Amino acid sequence: MEERTRRRDLRAPQIILFLLLFIHFGVAQNATRTRVDEFPVGVILDLQTLVGKIARTSILMALDDFYSVHKNYSTKIVLHIRDAKSDNVQAASEALDLLENHNVQIIVGPQKSSQASFVSDLGNRSQVPVISFTATNPSLYSASLPYFIRATLNDSAQVQSIACLIKAYGWRRVVPIYEDTDYGRGIIPYLIDALEEIDTRVPYRSVIPLSATSEEISQELYKLMTMQTRVFIVHMSSTLAASIFSKAKEVGMMSKGFVWIMTNGITNIIDSMNTSVVEAMNGALGIQFYVNKSELDRFTIGWNRRFQIDNPNEPPLKLSIFGLWGYDTIWAVAEAVEKVGVKNRTLFKKPSVATNSASLEIMETSVFGPELLKVILKNKFRGKSGYFDLSDRQLQVSTFRIINVFGKGWNNIGFWNEESGILQQLNLGKSKTKYASSVSGLNLVTWPGNSTETPKGWEIPGSGKKLQVGVHKSAYKEYMTNERDPITGAIKASGFSIDIFEEAVKRLPYALPYEYVAFDTSRDTSSGTYDDFVREVSLKKYDVAIGDITIRYSRMAYVDFTVPYTESGVAMIVPAKGSANKTWIFLQPLSRDLWLATILMFVYTGSIVWLLELLGNKKDVREPIPRKIGIMIFFSLFGDSYTANLATMLTVEQLKPTINSIDELRKSGVNVGYRNGSFVRNLLEDLNFNTSKIKAYDTPDDFYSALSKGSKNGGIAAFVHEVPYIKLFLAKHCKEYTMVGPFYKTAGLGYAFPKGSPLLGDMSKAILNITEGNTIMQIEKKWIGYQNDCKSADSAVSYVSDPEKLSIDNFKGLFILNGIASTSSLIIAVIIYLYEKNKSMIKMQPDQNGDGLEEINKPQEQSEGSTTEENNQSEPGTGQSGQQQEETEGNEIGNRNIQTRSVKRSGSIFLWRERNTKVAPISSSSRF
Known part of the structure; x- marks a missing residue:
């Protein structure tokens, strides 16, 4: 039992070791299966600046957020962040290091436009895309820099909104204040063009070096205070802007009457600026890229937490639009890298010619660069900053917000977009005009000095000269x-x-x-x-x-x-002829040719009348209607014209000039005068006057003396002058001289102001108010007046040209009409006369066939006793002789003045009457 127990104890560690080895092997296998390809991306920022700090946090946060959303992606970008330290050379050095030592395939940044200019050139040589979300200089957008992408707005995009704002308030002169860098200078040509379109002048440009000391800034601001213009457009970095506004408040330029407008480079990060600087900006207007912040509240909370983690020793900052553009740029880069892929491919191609030279011409070129560029430009999505579209190698103009700095923050006073112009709210209808004509579409503005009165934009400096x-x-x-x-x-x-x-x-x-x-x-x-x-x-x-x-x-x-403020024109002063003998003046309205033509027409018309009477045997002679009309028109118009011209001659005879026109003056070759220093000399030379005949005089007494002598005695025959002065001269000498003309138009007399002077419009309105009222008449009476026997200066200059005598050309049409009428009457009368005569001759011929027509005129005197041969025969079968019957009928016909014809046809004779349709049949056996 103990042995078994001992063996089991020895086997337990082996099992544990085996399990550990199995788990480790499984993890290793899984790691192999999910391995991702890393892709180097360089980032160049000015990490000690406000924008640089905000951008760094946004970039790091974007990288984490992107790959937490896309966990299955096979690529992952690795950021190599470098600090350019606000130095152009340092930025270029860091870019070279990233390309050569870290093989970066994309460079995000650099931050400044001056830095981006050189780095983007490196990107072109190495075919590595350079994407900057802070470099706004318009000159960077060029066909010569195809690998540079601007993930922000071009500075020129905002100039139209600034011009619209200036036009709405009616300011006519502005002074731009900008830093002496590529960024500061880049916007100026576009701004000047936009202001010229609305007729606003730029009398001065204030350029501030980045190295300017506090004393140098103060001197420049004092210089601006001595000028009349009070509207300033500030375009510079936030650091320099802070110094400018702090000093402006110190010297008294943030007071009533001043206007300050900030470009979006300052306004976009105003929330992150020092509170004391913002308070110094109170009253200023600003153009700001519009972002719907209600969609960013959640994101802003996370960003603030991340910023504190990344910068534990820094005071809290507020997220700006540059941070949002940096965030969206990393998403666009990461998405493009995934689409291109990097498996089993080298990053750079070696140059075709091997050399040890470090020259930029032999830099290695990126394998992925061209393809990455195409993918990035095609990628479009809804980002944190809004619609992110780089298809045109830069973001497109969207909507700007117009803000008014107030207190420790700012108030929204309106919006601007290219389609609608200035709007109070974005949901308002579109305007048809590009520029707003008034400020009715804006919310109330609190101007510098806490004033609500809109500044006029200029004033005479209180501490300067008058x-x-x-x-x-x-x-x-x-x-x-x-x-x-x-x-x-x-x-x-x-x-x-x-x-x-x-x-x-x-x-x-x-x-x-x-x-x-x-x-x-x-x-x-x-x-x-x-x-x-x-x-x-x-x-x-x-x-x-x-x-x-x-x-x-x-x-x-x-x-x-x-x-x-006066009337216009150039005319001549010439001597007036004395009064002529009025005995034979009645002959003067008509020229000699017209008098002769009139006499001949009278003779011709009289002859026509005599011939008409002769042809008509002086019986019932009536003038034809056409000739009556012609004579009536001729004599009515002729008589009226003669009377009118005679009356004119009698009226203006006292003002008859010795010279009638400027052409006559030039052709005569006489001396002509003008006022010394006047433009009239150039005018006379342009009219081809002999320069040796043009004489200058200084005073009216000199004019008068020269005119009195005359051209033959070393004086002048005429004096060419402007109408206002002629009125003044003739007010004293109206009995000796008169005016001929004007023959040349001028705009009159006025006051000269510098180009774009803000005083010009107000002075013109005031002058119009004077000239359209009674004030001008009172001033005229005071200084010009009327002297001697001249009741009115106007009466002396009323003469324009001597009334010409009426010539034959004036009545050519009437002569033709009267001649046609008279001649037509004569021709018609002759035709009628010849026709009647020919007809009578035909009737007197005998009827050879015995079957012709015979016309019988039976006037009243014939019926009283005269008879024809046939009347002497009596009609058979009647108790009355033929003569008596014929006499009876003849009396009846004669009394009615009727012509009777006898016709012999088919054995019958008919009688009819021309003026009576009654026919009297006679038996076939009867005869005359």
């Missing part, structure tokens, strides 16, 4: 003149143009402090041209140039003009 208003001495002091105060040294200006400007400033909806700055004050009269004066505005010497400045297309190339 608006510099350039003034120019005019040849006409009534329009503008200036002088320096001997005590204060300030420039004082007066005149018609000054009164209009000052009245317009009073009507602006805000206070506008200004001071006058004289142009060319070293001379008594400015000899500098108005083109030079206007150009000073574009050179920023003046904020506005006012005075009698003509609005011209060539000047609008470098300045903008307000609406004109």
Whole structure:
């Protein structure tokens, strides 16, 4: 028994050992059956940055979540995470290490656009896809970088939403503030183009280096404060943005009247920024990629727990859209690796030419890279960030949220998408216009300084200089003149143009402090041209140039003009002829040719009337209706025109010019004058005037003296000037000179502002308000007025051209009509006369066959005693002689003025009457 027991005790350990060996063998076999192929993937991030920390946690969490869902997958990616330390060279070095030493087939990252530019070039050479979910520089999207994939939005995708927002609020000038990197500069060309489409200018660009110190940032902000523009677009990394807004609050730029708009690079991670920085941003607007956060609540809880595990010594951060894009990128990569498969395949191909050179041209190329690229671009799914589609090598524009930073967080004020523009809610109907015309579709905004009043976007700096208003001495002091105060040294200006400007400033909806700055004050009269004066505005010497400045297309190339405040046009001042002798003025309405043609027509018409009377034997002569109509039309129109032209000549004879047109002036070869410094000289040269005949004069007295001398005596025959000045000149000299024209159109006089000036629109509205009311008439009466015997300047310039004498061409149609009517009447009368004469001759011929027709006219005088040969025969068988019977019948026919014909046919004779159908039969045996 003891032996048996001892053997059993010895056998127990053997059984246990056998069981352990069996279990181990089974586990080993199972491990062999479920073995997965590892696939190296590199990750390059700036791990010390806010975005880098968020992205790292998202990537690691995505890897665990993916393979816990897909436990049966035969591949598994292995991440090799590297820190670029916010340095471009370091990022490139890490990429080379991953390619050469770890044979990575995909590189996720790098984080910055400047880093991605070089790393993506390495990816092209090695045919390894580079997928960045943070590099947003538009220049990276290029056909020359086919292996670069952007798993985020292009920065240019948001410029339309920014432009839409600016247009909705009506801001006309903005200043972009951006960092001096590829990321910062990349968006600027697209932003400028979008702003130009809505007619918004960019007068200045503020570029901030990454290495800028606190003092350098303060100096730049003070510089911005001295400018008029108060709308700023901030595009930079979150670290630099924190410094900018903190300093802006410190210097007073986060107060009432300022507008700050942040791009989505800042706004997308605003939840993870320091509370003090967010409070410094209060009042700013921001563009943020829209994600439906109600679907992410559960995921966010898990992400926060994972972040604390990965970063036990870091303060808690909030998940951002960059974390979601990083999460979805790892899922897209893992899915592509599984579809491609990696069994029994080498990772890289050696170069065809072996060499020891370390040159990039001989880098090994990935075996899986091209196929992986195709699979990734085809893979589309609903991820944590939304619809994840990289088919175009970058995510497509979706919906942006417009936020307003308030307190320690932000408020939602609206949305924007490409189809609908600005919306208060996403379920609103689509708009037909791309840009919103107002802010009615947005929620209430709390602006900087805790103000609810929408900033106008610009203002005169309180601590800076006043608006510099350039003034120019005019040849006409009534329009503008200036002088320096001997005590204060300030420039004082007066005149018609000054009164209009000052009245317009009073009507602006805000206070506008200004001071006058004289142009060319070293001379008594400015000899500098108005083109030079206007150009000073574009050179920023003046904020506005006012005075009698003509609005011209060539000047609008470098300045903008307000609406004109005077009438327009260029005309001539010429001497007026004296009063002519009125004794023979009644002959002047018609030209010599017309007088001759009229006399000939009268003679011709009289001859026609005489011939008609002659052909009609002066009996019952009536004028044909066509000729009556022709004569009636001819004499009615002819008479009216003569009377009207004579009345005009009697009225305007005092204003008759010596020269009637600009063409006549040019052909005459006489001297012509213009005001010195005016654009009129160029106009005259363009009209082919002899340059030696063009003379410049400075003052109206000079004009008057030259016109008085005349061209033959060294003066001028005409003075070419603008209509507003001509009115002023003729208000004093209306009895000696008159105006011919205008022959050239201009836009009138206006004020010149710099391109894109925010003052332009308000000033134009104020000027329109003045010119459409009674104020302009009062100012005109004050400065222009009417002197001497000129009741109105308008009466002196009412002449446009001398009334021409009526010529034969004016009545050619009437002459033709009257001639046709008269000639037609004569032709018709001659035809009738010849026809009647021919008919009478035929009737007088004898009837050879005895069976013809004989017409008998029995007028009343014939029945009283005259008879024919047949009347003398009596009718047999009657008691009355043939003569008596015929006389009786003849009397009856004569009284009725009836023609009777006798017809002899078939032995019977019939009588009928042309005007009476009654027929009297006569027996066949009777005869005349």
